[in-house]
Amino acid sequence: MRVGLFVTCLGDTLFPEAPQAVVRVLERLGHEVEFPSEQTCCGQLHANSGYHNEAAALAQRFEGIFEDFDAVVSPSSSCVGMIREYRPALASHVFEFSEFLVNRLGVEDVGASFPHRVTYHPTCHSLRVAKVGDAPLRLLRAVRGLELVELPEATECCGFGGTFAVKNAETSTAMLADKCEAVISTGAEVCTAVDNSCLMQIGGGLARRQGGVRTMHLAEILAS
Amino acid sequence: MTSFPEAARIALGDSQLRHNLRNATTTIRDKRARVVAEVLDWEELRDAGRAIKADVMHRLDEYLLQFEASVQAAGGHVHWARDAAEANAVVLDVARSHGASEVVKVKSLTSDEIGLNDALAAGGVQAIETDFAELILQLDGDWSSHILVPAIHRNRTEIRDLFLRTIAEPPLSDEPGELAEIARVYLREKFLSAKVGVSGANFGVADTGTVVVVESEGNGRMCTTLPPALVTVVGIEKLVPTFADLEVFLQLLPRSSTGERMNPYTSLWTGVTEGDGPQEFHVVLLDNGRTRVLSDEIGRQALHCIRCSACLNVCPVYSRTGGHAYGSVYPGPIGAILTPQLIGVENAKSLPYASSLCGACYEVCPVKIDIPAVLLHLRAEVVKKEAATPERTVMRGIARVFGNTRRYERAQRLARFVQRPARRLPGPLATWTRTRELKPLPKETFREWWSRERGS
Numbered sequence: 001m002r003v004g005l006f007v008t009c010l011g012d013t014l015f016p017e018a019p020q021a022v023v024r025v026l027e028r029l030g031h032e033v034e035f036p037s038e039q040t041c042c043g044q045l046h047a048n049s050g051y052h053n054e055a056a057a058l059a060q061r062f063e064g065i066f067e068d069f070d071a072v073v074s075p076s077s078s079c080v081g082m083i084r085e086y087r088p089a090l091a092s093h094v095f096e097f098s099e100f101l102v103n104r105l106g107v108e109d110v111g112a113s114f115p116h117r118v119t120y121h122p123t124c125h126s127l128r129v130a131k132v133g134d135a136p137l138r139l140l141r142a143v144r145g146l147e148l149v150e151l152p153e154a155t156e157c158c159g160f161g162g163t164f165a166v167k168n169a170e171t172s173t174a175m176l177a178d179k180c181e182a183v184i185s186t187g188a189e190v191c192t193a194v195d196n197s198c199l200m201q202i203g204g205g206l207a208r209r210q211g212g213v214r215t216m217h218l219a220e221i222l223a224s
Numbered sequence: 225m226t227s228f229p230e231a232a233r234i235a236l237g238d239s240q241l242r243h244n245l246r247n248a249t250t251t252i253r254d255k256r257a258r259v260v261a262e263v264l265d266w267e268e269l270r271d272a273g274r275a276i277k278a279d280v281m282h283r284l285d286e287y288l289l290q291f292e293a294s295v296q297a298a299g300g301h302v303h304w305a306r307d308a309a310e311a312n313a314v315v316l317d318v319a320r321s322h323g324a325s326e327v328v329k330v331k332s333l334t335s336d337e338i339g340l341n342d343a344l345a346a347g348g349v350q351a352i353e354t355d356f357a358e359l360i361l362q363l364d365g366d367w368s369s370h371i372l373v374p375a376i377h378r379n380r381t382e383i384r385d386l387f388l389r390t391i392a393e394p395p396l397s398d399e400p401g402e403l404a405e406i407a408r409v410y411l412r413e414k415f416l417s418a419k420v421g422v423s424g425a426n427f428g429v430a431d432t433g434t435v436v437v438v439e440s441e442g443n444g445r446m447c448t449t450l451p452p453a454l455v456t457v458v459g460i461e462k463l464v465p466t467f468a469d470l471e472v473f474l475q476l477l478p479r480s481s482t483g484e485r486m487n488p489y490t491s492l493w494t495g496v497t498e499g500d501g502p503q504e505f506h507v508v509l510l511d512n513g514r515t516r517v518l519s520d521e522i523g524r525q526a527l528h529c530i531r532c533s534a535c536l537n538v539c540p541v542y543s544r545t546g547g548h549a550y551g552s553v554y555p556g557p558i559g560a561i562l563t564p565q566l567i568g569v570e571n572a573k574s575l576p577y578a579s580s581l582c583g584a585c586y587e588v589c590p591v592k593i594d595i596p597a598v599l600l601h602l603r604a605e606v607v608k609k610e611a612a613t614p615e616r617t618v619m620r621g622i623a624r625v626f627g628n629t630r631r632y633e634r635a636q637r638l639a640r641f642v643q644r645p646a647r648r649l650p651g652p653l654a655t656w657t658r659t660r661e662l663k664p665l666p667k668e669t670f671r672e673w674w675s676r677e678r679g680s
Contacts, residue, residue: 007670009626013636014663016670035674041626046619048581050603054623061627128583157540161580168578169655170233174242174544175580176659204660 004069005033006062006094008076008196009041015196018075021223022097025110026073028223029101033073036065044082048162059086066090073100075219077194081129096126097219098194102135108142114224115145119188121179121202123195124157136194136218143221149186153178160201176205184211191215227574231549232541241377241546248376249536249543255483256534256588263479272472273591277528280463281518287430287463288509294433298495300505307512308338311457314508315340315422316347318455324349324419327451330437330444331355332424333371333531334457334510336553337566340422351422352414354443356407363390369547369555371533372481377546411443421447421502425458426530427473428507431466434494435507438477438487445491454502459510461518461527473530476590481532513566522601526562528591533558535585535595541578550575557585561598569605576602615652633671640665 003026007019026033043058062083066072067090074080077096084091101107120140126132140148159165159175166172179202183191191206193199196217203215235241260266280287292302305311319327327344329335329351341351341362353362357375361367364386368374375383384398392406423444427436435456437444448454464470478487496505518524536542536556547555552563552572560579564572576599585595607616625635643665648657656662668676 009632012670013639014665016666016668016673019670020673035671035678037671037674038629040629040632043626046623047600048603049615049619050576050600050605050607051616051619051623052604052607054619058623058626124580124582124584128587155584157580157582157584159540159580161582164577164580166652166655168229168232168541168580169658170229170236171541171545171578172580173659174236175540200663201660204656204662207661207663208659 001031001070002068003031003033004066004072005035006039006042006066006072006074006079007035008074008079010196010200011075014200015217018196018217018219021217021219022073022075024223025101025112025219029105029107029110031105034069038065042079042082043086044079045162047082047086056086059083063087063090066094069093071095071100071104073097075194075217076196077123077126077130077132078197081125084130096130096132096135096194098135098139099130099132101222102138108138110139110142110222112142112146112222112224113144114221116190117147117149117186117188118190118192118221119149119151119183119186120154120218121151121158121183121191121193121198122154123193123198124155126194127155132194136192139218139222140192143224146221149188151186151191152182154182156182158198158201160198162197165201172201173205176201180205180209180211183213184209188213190221192218192221194218225551225572228545228549228551228578229574231551232545232578235545235549240379242544244377244379245543245546248373249538252373252483253537256480256537259479259483259485260588262485263475269472269476270590270592273476273530274528276464276469276472277591278525280465281461281524281527284460284463284518287465288460290430291428291433291463292509294429294431295435295495295505295507296433298433300433300495300507303506303508305457305508305510305512308343308510311338311508311510311512312340312343314506315455315457316344316349318453318504318506319344319349319420320347322419322453326350326352326414326418327420327422328352328354328414328418328447329358330421330423330447331358331374331439332422332457333368333553334424334459335422336368338457338510338512340457352411352418354411354414354447355439356404356441356443359407359411360386363387367548368553370536371531371554371556371558372536373533377548411446415443415446415450418447418451419453421451421454423448423454423456425456425462426477427470428458428463429465429467429470430463432494434467434492436470437491438474438489439491440482440488442489445489448491448493449501452502453504453506455506455508457508457510459512460514477530477532480530480534480588480590517562517565520565520601523561523565523598525593526558526565526598528593529558529562530591531558532590534588534590538584538588539579540582540584541580550578557595557599558593561593561595561602564602564605569602570609573606573610576606636669
């Protein structure tokens with residue numbers, strides 16, 4: 001199986017730890033991972049902002065880069081959802097990382113050890129667009145030493161929403177405030193999710209509150 | 225129209241409003257989830273609802289003519305209204321022909337959409353709202369902020385104070401029973417003296433001409449049965465093909481809206497029945513932008529809406545800003561896709577952006593309206609309609625960068641080079657750093673790491 005890694009523009013530029021962790025976990029499981037370096041962005045920024053033509057062109061470019069792979073794996077459910085929507089031909093080959101591990105490879109225990117109190121935020125697009133189900137939770141439950149604590153009102157949006165976070169900054173901030181309170185109320189040391197975009201929002205809010213809670217992508221925990 | 229972000233800012237600053245909203249939306253949300261979970265074939269019901277509505281939109285011309293003929297055969301009068309003014313004129317004419325200075329009204333969003341109360345007032349006829357919440361708003365000169373619970377932004381203490389200022393004498397507590405009694409006494413007199421009742425309709429049945437009003441208080445039924453004449457204003461999209469189709473919607477609607485298994489007062493009437501109810505019955509079939517919505521392949525599903533308001537209650541945006549921020553008769557996620565289409569996207573440019581695209585609305589919609597997809601479609605319409613904006617220039621620039629790997633890599637290096645340790649982003653992005661930290665760019669991008677580690 002030829003596995004192509006789609007790191008996403010955000011993962012490449014701002015959160016390289018997440019795709020690096022994906023590489024480490026997959027290699028640990030005996031899979032070879034390729035990184036086609038022509039990749040940039042899936043086009044979601046443009047699609048969500050009303051720039052349909054630009055989005056379509058970027059999604060098409062994406063397909064040209066990844067069409068020969070048996071599986072494309074990405075540490076972002078949101079970008080995976082975008083590709084499935086815009087390039088239906090690729091839909092069954094593109095996987096969010098946890099979904100790839102649990103549903104495609106049939107692995108729940110990746111041999112990770114992370115002795116910390118962790119809460120999981122199911123991102124909106126992982127729940128309702130990419131529909132990864134409980135794959136992330138299955139993986140977390142198999143991590144040695146990890147204490148998983150339930151996040152209150154977990155399925156409520158964190159308020160990121162791409163340009164929503166700046167166009168409707170006040171509303172986004174009100175949503176973020178409730179999410180941060182919920183995270184802090186769990187007493188967790190780490191809040192994890194499968195999308196760095198949402199973690200950027202939650203982490204940005206938590207950092208202002210100086211509550212000592214860190215955000216980490218699920219892949220980073222699985223690589224520990 | 226004030227833009228959504230501006231109106232939302234004001235609403236978010238009102239802590240009483242946020243408290244009222246949060247209590248009310250979470251209560252209805254949980255109730256809905258419980259009663260929906262009881263129905264084993266809920267997904268099939270949703271599919272059926274969607275399919276029936278899609279068929280109605282596809283053959284609306286036929287169903288409308290069939291409905292007209294059915295109503296006429298049952299002794300009713302049918303009027304066609306292209307816009308609000310035409311619809312309002314029909315209602316005013318009926319009121320005048322009965323010498324009515326007052327009409328009693330069933331809660332109706334459609335009547336709010338066409339500004340019926342103001343139009344009647346201008347013609348010397350006062351419309352009395354008889355839905356408890358609508359009455360509260362009318363007495364206060366306020367307007368609805370929720371499709372189903374129009375006064376959701378008011379709590380009972382505020383309502384007691386309002387009644388004491390308007391229709392009640394002290395002493396009066398804020399017990400719901402006492403408040404309801406005040407309204408009941410006030411309204412009974414109105415019901416008994418009114419010569420004309422006015423209603424909207426939840427459904428119109430094409431093959432029988434039956435009109436359906438679904439409500440919780442029974443006040444609606446007073447309006448549709450006591451006065452000698454009744455006028456019903458109904459949007460053309462509210463038709464269902466056959467009486468049997470009601471079965472699907474009368475299951476979907478109450479569970480989705482009030483979280484009840486069965487609706488308390490479901491009134492159905494067909495034309496005029498001698499010796500029973502109003503002896504003069506008019507239906508006004510209202511377009512008011514609907515045929516334009518119908519012509520849009522993606523946007524037309526907004527017309528499937530059965531006004532249950534489940535999307536409002538689960539919406540993380542609505543549940544914080546409330547309905548007034550939308551500046552529209554139809555608030556919340558459904559308002560964000562319906563209003564711009566009814567009045568033109570150029571007149572409601574900020575509404576398609578009043579969503580984080582979380583998808584909670586689509587998940588609960590009883591007729592499976594893909595609200596996020598329509599929002600994206602309308603955002604594209606906004607971009608198309610607008611003249612050159614700085615945002616467009618930036619977005620095109622970003623697309624050019626993403627379209628070429630070398631340009632993209634140069635941009636990554638440039639971003640790292642110009643990045644300042646300052647805690648503020650420039651331009652419109654400053655709103656990010658006002659309330660959120662932004663982590664500094666890492667020393668190495670993923671691709672630099674890969675090339676260093678793997679040498680390719």
